[in-house]
Amino acid sequence: MRQGRRLLLALALLLLAGAGLSRLGEPEGELVAEEVAQASSSAPALAPPLPLNWQLTASSQRALFQRLDQADQLWLPRVERLPGGGQRITYRRRLGEKPLTASALRQLIANPPSYSREREAISLLLEQLERSGVVLVVRQPKQKGAAGEWNPRRGELRLRPDVASKGTVNFTRVLNHEAIHVAQSCKGGSIHARPQLLGLSRSLNASGRRHLQQPLYAKASSEQRGLEEEAYANQEQLNLGWELLARHCRRR
Numbered sequence: 001m002r003q004g005r006r007l008l009l010a011l012a013l014l015l016l017a018g019a020g021l022s023r024l025g026e027p028e029g030e031l032v033a034e035e036v037a038q039a040s041s042s043a044p045a046l047a048p049p050l051p052l053n054w055q056l057t058a059s060s061q062r063a064l065f066q067r068l069d070q071a072d073q074l075w076l077p078r079v080e081r082l083p084g085g086g087q088r089i090t091y092r093r094r095l096g097e098k099p100l101t102a103s104a105l106r107q108l109i110a111n112p113p114s115y116s117r118e119r120e121a122i123s124l125l126l127e128q129l130e131r132s133g134v135v136l137v138v139r140q141p142k143q144k145g146a147a148g149e150w151n152p153r154r155g156e157l158r159l160r161p162d163v164a165s166k167g168t169v170n171f172t173r174v175l176n177h178e179a180i181h182v183a184q185s186c187k188g189g190s191i192h193a194r195p196q197l198l199g200l201s202r203s204l205n206a207s208g209r210r211h212l213q214q215p216l217y218a219k220a221s222s223e224q225r226g227l228e229e230e231a232y233a234n235q236e237q238l239n240l241g242w243e244l245l246a247r248h249c250r251r252r
Contacts, residue, residue: 047071049161054138056159058127064164065119071167076112077105094169096207118172121238125179128242129157132191132249134182145216147174150181155191157182172238179241180231186248198244200230208232 047070056064077091077100089105100108129136139158141149149158157178164171184195204212211217211232217225234240 046162046165047074047167048165050138050159050164052138052140052161056126056136056138057130058123061123061126064122067164068115068168068171071165072113072115075167077108079109094166095210096205115168117238118168121172121242122168122175124239124242125175125245128245128249129179129182131251132182132186132245134191143216145214148178150178150185152185152192152195173235176238176241177231177235179245180234181227183241183244183248184227184230186245186250191249195227197226197230198248200234202226202229202233204229204233 047067050064050067054060075092077089080088080090082088089102089109091100091105091108093099126136133155135154135156137156137158138161141147141158141160143149147160147163150156151158159174159178163174180198180200181195182191184198185191185193187196187198188194208229212225212228217228220228
C-alpha cells in the first residue's frame with residue numbers, strides 16, 4: 001500500500017514537471033505540494049491595478065504601500081486541506097526563482113517577509129524623482145508590453161497600472177529600472193536630455209537576457225539596447241537607482 005502511494009506521488013511529480021506554468025504575460029507561479037502535486041488549470045489571482053492617472057510622489061507612498069500590501073498577500077504560500085486527508089502547500093513562484101522546499105514554505109507562512117528593504121528603496125526613489133522634477137504617473141506606456149516608460153522630452157515616467165499587482169518585489173525592480181533611465185538622461189545634461197550610458201556593468205543574468213528578447217526590443221538600435229542592458233543589469237541593486245539620481249540629476 002505504502003509503495004503504491006509512493007509510485008502515485010512520483011507520477012504526479014513527473015506530470016507537474018512537464019505541465020509548465022500558467023501565463024499572464026510571463027509565468028506567474030506554480031503549485032508545490034508536500035504529498036500531492038498537480039498543475040493549476042486556472043491563472044493566479046492578481047491584486048487590483050493602481051488607479052489610472054495617479055501621480056506618485058513621496059507624499060502618496062503610504063497609499064501606494066497599502067496597495068502593495070494587498071498584492072503581497074497573494075504571493076504568500078497557502079496550506080490547503082485535501083478531501084482525502086493530508087495537506088498541500090501552494091505558492092506562486094516568480095520567473096527565474098528556484099523552487100522552495102516544504103520546510104522553507106512553512107517558514108514563509110510563519111514569518112511573512114516585511115519587504116522593508118524594498119519599501120525603503122521605493123521611498124528614496126520617489127523622493128529623488130520628485131526632487132529631480134520627474135513626473136511619475138500611473139498611465140499605460142505608449143510602447144506595447146512595457147511595464148514602465150521614461151519620456152525625457154516630457155520629463156514623464158509612466159508605470160503601467162498593473163505593475164504593482166505582482167507585489168512589492170516586482171514594483172521596486174520596475175521603478176529602479178526606470179530611475180536608472182532617468183539618470184542616463186541626467187548624465188546627458190538634464191532630465192530632458194538624450195540618455196547616455198552611465199558606465200555601469202552591462203553583464204546580464206538569465207532574466208535580463210530574457211527581457212531583452214521580448215518583441216518590445218526587436219527594433220531597438222544598438223544605442224537603445226546598450227541603455228537597456230545597463231538598466232536590466234543593475235535594476236536589482238535597490239540602492240543604486242536613487243544614488244544615481246542624487247549624483248547626476250539637478251535638484252529643483
